[in-house]
Amino acid sequence: xxxxxxxxxxxxxxxxxxxxxxxxxxxxxxxxxxxxxxxxxxxxxxxxxxxxxxxxxxxxxxxxxxxxxxxxxxxxxxxxxxxxxxxxxxxxxx
Numbered sequence: 001x002x003x004x005x006x007x008x009x010x011x012x013x014x015x016x017x018x019x020x021x022x023x024x025x026x027x028x029x030x031x032x033x034x035x036x037x038x039x040x041x042x043x044x045x046x047x048x049x050x051x052x053x054x055x056x057x058x059x060x061x062x063x064x065x066x067x068x069x070x071x072x073x074x075x076x077x078x079x080x081x082x083x084x085x086x087x088x089x090x091x092x093x094x
Contacts, residue, residue, distance in 0.1 A: 007018050016029035031037040048054040052061055053068075058075065060067040060083055067083040069075045075083075 008014050012029050012032035016025040019028060056069050056071045058069050065083060067075060067079060
């Protein structure tokens with residue numbers, strides 16, 4: 001949506017309206033303008049980078065297992081399939 005419509009992502013009202021088909025635009029606008037979104041994003045980034053060891057996305061965590069992609073490569077379908085079926089030897093983290 002943002003790239004297709006060339007939305008000005010620095011304008012909270014425009015961003016909120018752009019996601020109105022998926023989210024409550026009034027609540028999103030409030031979260032963006034009031035700093036709630038930024039706070040949650042910073043907490044999530046801290047958890048990802050500092051606690052979960054995520055440095056490249058996509059990165060997957062489930063039931064104690066982890067699958068990390070390789071920068072500019074990602075993960076293969078076989079790696080993701082093995083991860084989702086509970087195999088713990090699928091880490092692509094280097």
